[in-house]
Amino acid sequence: MNPEVTAGAVPAVAMRSITKRFPGVLANDSVDFEAREGEVHALLGENGAGKSTLASILTGLYRPDAGDIEIYGRRVEFHSPRDAMAAGVSMVHQHFRLAASLTVADNIVLGHQAAPWLRASPRTIESQVTDLARRYRMPVNPTARIWQLSVGEQQRVEILKSLYRGARILILDEPTSLLTPQEADDLFETLRRMTAEGRTIVFVSHKLEELMAVSDRVTVLRGGRVVGTVETKSTTPPQLARMMVGREVVFAQSKEAHRMEGGEVVLELRGISADGDLGIKAVNDVSLAIKAGEIVGIAGVSGNGQRELAEAISGARRRSAGDVIVDGRSLRNGDPEDAIARGIAHVPEDRLGTGVSPSLSVADNLILKSHRRAPIATRGILRRQRIAANAKQLMSRFSVSAPGPDTPTRLLSGGNVQKVVLARELSSRPRAIVAANPTRGLDVGATESVRELLIKAAAGGVGILLISEDLDEVLALADRIAVIYEGRIAGVVPRDEADVQRIGLMMAGAPA
């Protein structure tokens, strides 16, 4: 790079009149986008607005049908992510591209070294990785294997991978959708260090608050077109929201907090413990009682036993101790069928892999749990008309937007997949719902409707255990907030006494 070229003179990224068409959709319609050297430039838009397509074009994953790209003023044509990497452009995808069984260091050098048989010694790579991690404040153990890491840590590995390869322009696709507020703050700190060195960040997101916190400028996309580019300093979240959805948005729907005096306990956790995938205790002696109509939130930093707790309740994971009691009777250990039959609905964290069977149709996924019982099946034979009628009814009641009930579920957007899950779970008339990160990765509209559905269910007398790494969500919806830290409940506070500072400290393991 020419050192005389200062920020602002020649943009780090300039994309002009980018058009990209997919069968049936115009994903990018003559999009102009510019990012200056050393800035955090946010790319804002709802799901399907064309953000990811634009980002993928910039990283060489897709080639535009028309338009051109300049990097530091030089016209480029990327045929693959490798070309983009050579020009210093790298992307951290929402779904990580890491080899789960390899170590952090292996993943970072994977595919990068020119001659893999002349590998630098693992120790050298590990110390390089440690140095890099320290420089950008992203603590990670280079010898750990990817599957052992939390999502937050995996994301650090992805970012380190890009930095290790000398990325000057880094694209982050919804980077905070998997992080807690603290982790997100750490990430922002890292990003600031990177921009201070003259690197450019393109930050793809639909979360307004964080864009306001981290970005210098925002480009808003809607329906594949650019609505406008604004300086973050001179805009407000409502203005951005208007640009993004093209209408006024009602913010942060929240539930009236109730103090549940009396009231019938529908779901009781009595001293439950469970081991994680590595055989180490992940849930440690958790006791909680959830009453009908109550939403109990579990706040905590990712990887503190939330997933294991949800699975221990729903039966997907065996408990090493303790009981889950529904209506006074305890659930059979490690038996999801029993939990389902007793009215425990579960909205799992991994919605596309676990919450639905991705290649099966929407109609089939709507009977995922009721396929063995009447009216869906009689004597082991599926009743196809009833399946179709069930699909038709639930799709309209929960406004699932899909080409039809026979569409493979994996082709639906994240929000619609979650609606399929909720439609199935709520229509089973549950006593209690265990919802794990139900709005993670969803856009504003979908988040709104998912939260509304949960609030409505609670109003109908269902007890809800809302396990969420999004503290704002817990604060908006829960009547009581329990904080989980290293598998233990660090404390429980009613929402009207909740104090973000104190909850934040408990999440970080400080004594309450």
Place this chain on the structure above:
Amino acid sequence: MRIQRRLTTPRWLVVAVPVASLIAAFAAAAIVLLIAGKDPGATYARLFDRAFIAPGAITSTLITATPLLFTGLAAAAAFRMRLWNIGGEGQLYLGAVGASGAGLFLRDQPPAVIIAGMVGGGLAAGAAWSSIPGVLKAYFKTNEIITSLMLNYVAGLLLTYLIFDSRSFWRELGTFSARAFPQGKQLPDAATWPTFDLGVAVIPFGFLLGLIAALGLWLFYRSTSFGFQARVLGDSPSAARYAGIKTRRVVVAMMALSGALAGVGGASEIGDFRHVLDPRGLQQAGFGYAGIVVAALARYNPFAVAVVAFLLGGLANAGYSLQGPDFPAGLVGVLQGMILFFALGGELLLRYRVSFRARLAAAPS
């Protein structure tokens, strides 16, 4: 040229690709024939004549196609849910052992009882054999590809043992020549499976049974709760556990079902054709492995399995009857290999879209 992943596969392509694979395979084999100095046109004409046109050809083709139909269904049933049962070959042997054992044991019963016993014996023996890798996979997480494949060799050795290396129930010990040259006991005439004369062709009972099994398998996956569970488990094991599906039970049951189908294939080979447990003949035929090819070409659709089994059965049948100095002995094998090769290549077209387009030369600014 650009290759892009397809989100959905058009229906016509699902049919067009296997058909095109067949044509391409014949074209490629024609080149081989030309190099060998044969006239491809005449060779193919004879092949088709013997497979489908000559008097009695259809019946012989159906008899050859029947075990292929069953092993094809066996593979399709398992592969459809990503359970890789490669053990159709051994399960077919065991089916033949079970069916011939039942046929010999029930020799004094009325024909209906004997035949029912043979079908049941083949089914049970095949299912029992495939349950071994099924249980190992479900409870000990072993790889079913390896265990089911290895059991094929065990099954082959078992066949040899029963006839050549032991004085078993299956071995003929009554005559002097049979003691010198080991062979299986001939089944009673009443154990010969019936045929149905439709005028145009005589349909063997086994093939009919295979068509019923194909319909049954289709209905199983489409319309039963258990088939639904198998579909979910094949697509996403974690979704299956989440939905409360007893995944181990489904794995064992599906392996057993797959083995049962292959086992009935072995029974049909005894009842329709051999009427004796013949280790060499069974092992040379290789119906179990060919069934994997059939299932792959049929894209695991039971009805397509029937069609493909009929076509490949015709090829194999013509190959047997034409073998001689004036007919290239390896041709059928070459053709089968070519068909599989092109069919697997054609997979690319099903999953990806290939488009040709001139690269834009200059920047349109």
